[in-house]
Structure formats: structure tokens, C-alpha cells
Amino acid sequence: MLKIGLFGVGHLGKIHLSQLSTMKDVEVTGYFDPSDANADSIRGTYSIPRYETAEELIRASDAIDIVAPTTQHFQLCETAIRMGKHVFVEKPMTNTMEEARLLVKLVEEANIKFQVGHVERFNPAFLALKGYDLKPMFIEVHRLAEFNPRGTDVSVILDLMIHDIDIVLSIVQSSISRISASGVAVMSDTPDIANVRIEFHNGCVANLTSSRISLKKMRKMRLFQKDAYIGIDFLDKKTEIIKLKTPADEGLFTLDIATNNGKKTIAIDNPEIKQSNAIRMELELFRDSILENKPVAVNVRDGFQALEAAHQILQKIGKGQSE
Template identity: 45%
Template sequence: MSKIKTSKIKVGIVGVGHIGKFHTRHLASASEFEFAGMYDIRPEHAQKISSEFGGKIHESFTDLLSASDAILICTPTKTHFELAQQALTAGKHVFIEKPVTENVMQGEQLVALAKSKKLKFQVGHIERFNPALMVLNHLDLNPVFIESHRLAPFNPRGAQMAVVHENMIHDIDIILSLVKSPVTGIAANGVAVVTGEPDIANARLTFANGCVANVTASRISLNQMRKMRIFQPATYITIDFQQHQTEIYQLKNAADVPPDATSFDINSTDKKIVYSKPALPESDAMRAEQLSFVEAIQNDTEPIVSGADGLEALRIAEKIYALIVV
């Protein structure tokens, strides 16, 4: 039986910059847990965020830890390891924005530390909480081929990292969660067009169960696109993460198709293609991932996006990056 903690979890945040600002807004308005406040190395910026959303400003990270049961780390990636190690050592549950750390070795140390301390460790791969993906939870998915495109116009923010770590890693994490099989082969290519790091990249992932995934990411495109297509026997699914839209095509026995279903005849008298476009619930992905983190703490369950998940996504991203820059 899961353990249930009835008192409210106290959640603090370190780093209230671009992503941290949005997290703070959700933390301050939540009723399911207590907002323990914030710490940022820029006091004037922390004051601005506190004035906008509320929340106590702590004078140091140590003070924030003392006031919190759990910590959201929304600082630059190069600081993730040190802050998370300090928080876990202090006995605090940790949510950390993606990518989990600068390198795999650091990620492995944090996963091991969280396990040894029996603490919850979640990574902020927010697309896992996109309703366009979550609506598929009821389906029996066994992908054979996956194709994804994550394209965006150039934005200097985040340009210090390769597009693989900044953008593609979202789809890597999603694909790993869908396929649930070890990656056995990687082929990749990419180009640094406007920065010193790859700005556009493509990777082909081969899995032990035979699935193949073709993954493209670009931060120098004219228009935004966040789409994924999933193919498996008798099923084709298209997901638009940006528009929150999912379409499903399934091959079914004609006798099993309801009269009011949208269906298409094919060159067979006993089969039809059935089309559905599920109505997606109103959902805020950032709020959903925060609540998932808190519920994992309260119920002593594994987070939906665990530290190990974030580490594996980083591990594959690192292998892709190494193939591109050699």
C-alpha cells in the first residue's frame, strides 16, 4: 500500500529566470502544496518576480533548503549538479529542469544519490504532460516507426547549447518512453549554421525490439513545428504538440466499426480504416508536472519522468552530439 502524507509539501524554487518565472507563477497559485519561496543570485530580479506572483525571497540557497521539503531547480544547466547534490544531501526531494545535468557522469551521481537517500528526483521534460500525448495513455502502443520534427525560429536564449540538448532531447525522452526498448544503433548528422554549436540535427535511432525513430530538430527554421508520427501494425497516430491535437487512424474489422464512426473503406470487404480525433482536456502541462512531482512525494511513488528517465535521454543526446561534432 502506498504511503500517504497528509500535510502539505513545502516546495521552493531556485532560479526565477525565463523558465523559473513560469514555474513560480504556478507554485504561487497552487493549493495542493505550500509555496516555500524562492532564491535567485539576482536579488533585484527575485524582488520583481515576488512582487508579481508573491512568495518569500530567501537570502541564500541554504536558507531556501531549510524552509523547503522539495526544491525546483530552474537555473542554467551548468549549475544543476552542484545545486541538486546540495539539495539531495540535505534530504530534499528534487525537480530539475532539462537537461538533467551537463554530462552523463553528473547525472549518474545524482540518480544514485537520490536512490540512496530514498528521495524523489524528477526531470522537467514537460512534453510528457502535453495533453496531446497523454490522451494516448489508454492505447496499447507498440511502435515500429516514429518520426518527429521539432522546429523553431532562432532565439539567442539557449543558443549556448547544441540543438540536440536544448530541443531534440524532448523528443528523445518521449520516444524512449513510448518504445521501452534499449537503443542499439544511432546515426546522426547536423550543422552549426549561426552559432558555434549544431543548430539543426537529425538522428536515426534503432532499438533492440526493431523499432526505428527518425528525429529532426532545428532552431533556425522560419516557422515553429512540434509534431510526431507513430506507426505500428493497424495503427497510425499523428501528434501536434504545439496545437494540442491528436489524430488516430486504426484498421479494424468492418463488423466492429460503429455506424456513427468516421471510417474509410479499403480494398477489402471485411476491413475499414477508422479515424478519431480525441477531445483533449483543458490541461496546463507545467502545472501537471508540478502536481505529479508533489504526488510522487506524498504517495511514495516513482515520478512520471524520473531522474533515470532524464539521465537516459541525456545519454542518447550525448551519443548523437558526439556523432555530429566528430
């Protein structure tokens, strides 16, 4: 039985708790949250102890799940790692790049499992593309959300766009050559809406737009590559592939179109979407990495690269606003 201690029982922490409490081979040791209101909100629903200090909970656990504010991530991670405990930490993994560099060093020197909570990696719409050869040369992303005061302690880059930064980096598999960005703080003290262009050394270009002041929600990614267009709707869990027909595409819906080079046959594929709970899946994979001694799904280097790109974007926006 794997004993996991939970840090933070706010909105997202409660979701983690509901999943961990029903997970095979997992025992929730207890939780730590300085907020009496958060603690009161789960009392009576879960019969798990509230620990008075973070150190006590870490000491009593085999692994910890950090769903606390980003500013607390590094200290909790460092304490747990130095005590030989496994760590799952929500994105972004640290508040600053200095903390991120130190954390990478700590993790790589320790004999522990460390996973970063980039949950969109486990979205059913994205998982439906597993096994498909993704080699995009242009990517367009829109992630729009309605305004919610929760989460505005960080910019929209670290709050929302980092999901797409991580996905794009995992797909493109090339280093960044140039970043252009603009953003505006409308309702909070940090950018609430931003548009970013990321250019990669392999020639791929990604345009990302994120907003937390929109009237409607949208989480869409469009990939354009040789002979194919792939659309991913992370919100409605839908995936579509439109490509030039090949002999392997028999059985798919096809459409003939006229081009300057003659008639082309287009095949439209809607991969099967296997419904699943993304948060439960990432936590189960974290559990399995420990119990079966397997690599984690999203490692510390993945978390570092996404955070580094996010901070480069923030620097570009900051310079633009000061000019």
C-alpha cells in the same frame, strides 16, 4: 503544507512560480536567483523572499524546484539530496554524463522523491493516447522553432530534441542498437539544426529532426505500427489515429479503400483532448508523490536514459564534423 523553494526566476522559472503560488497544499518558501534583473521582474507581483544563498533556501524548504541553467543543476541537486530534500529538476537533469551517473547513485541511495521535468509527457495531445496500445516500428518527428538567443548555451539536441528522445524512449521500451546523426551550428556555437536516426533492438526506427532556426514552429510526431498510423501535434494539441477497422470501432468515421488484397476499411479516430496545463500537472504530480508517498511521474532513470541518448547523438555529430 509542502514548502517548495524555487531556483531560477527567468522565463521558465516565472511560469513555475505562477503555478506553484496557486497550488493547493504548497507554500513557496522563497527563491534564489543571482540575477538582479530577474529578481526585479517579479518584485511587487509575488511577496516571497529572495534568499542570499542556495544553501539557506534548501535548508528552509521541504523540496526544491530547479529551473536554473543546466550547468548549475548537479550542484543544486547534490546539495539538496544530501540535506534530505525532495527535488524537481528541469530537463536536461545534468550538464554532463559523469554528473548524471553520480546523480543516479545519490538519488537511489537517498530516501527522497526526485522528478525530472520532461514536460511533453503531460501534453494533452500525448495524454489522449493513454490506454492505447502503442507498438510503433517507425517514428518520424519534427520539432522546429524560431531562433531565440535564450537557450543557446546548449545544443538543439539538449534544448529541443531531448523532449522527443524522452517520448520515443518511453513509447518504444527497447534498448538502442545504433545511432546516426548530423548537425550544423548556424547561429550559435553548438548545433542549431540536427537530424538523427535511432535504431532499436526490437526493430523500431525513429527519425528525429530538430531546428531552432526555422521560420515557423512545428512539434509533430508520427507513429507507424501494424494496422495503424498515429499522428500527434504537440503544438496545436491534436491527435489522430488512422487504423484498419475492427468491431470495436463502431461509431467512428470509416473509409473504404482498394488494395491488392481487396477492399480494406479504415477507421479514423480523433481521441478527446482534455485541455490542461502540462507544467502545472507535472508539478502537481511531484507534490502528490511527496505528500502521498507515490512514485514520481518521470524518475531519475528516465532522465538519465534521455540524457545518455542525447550525448551519444552529440558525439556522433562531433565525429562527423571533425572528419
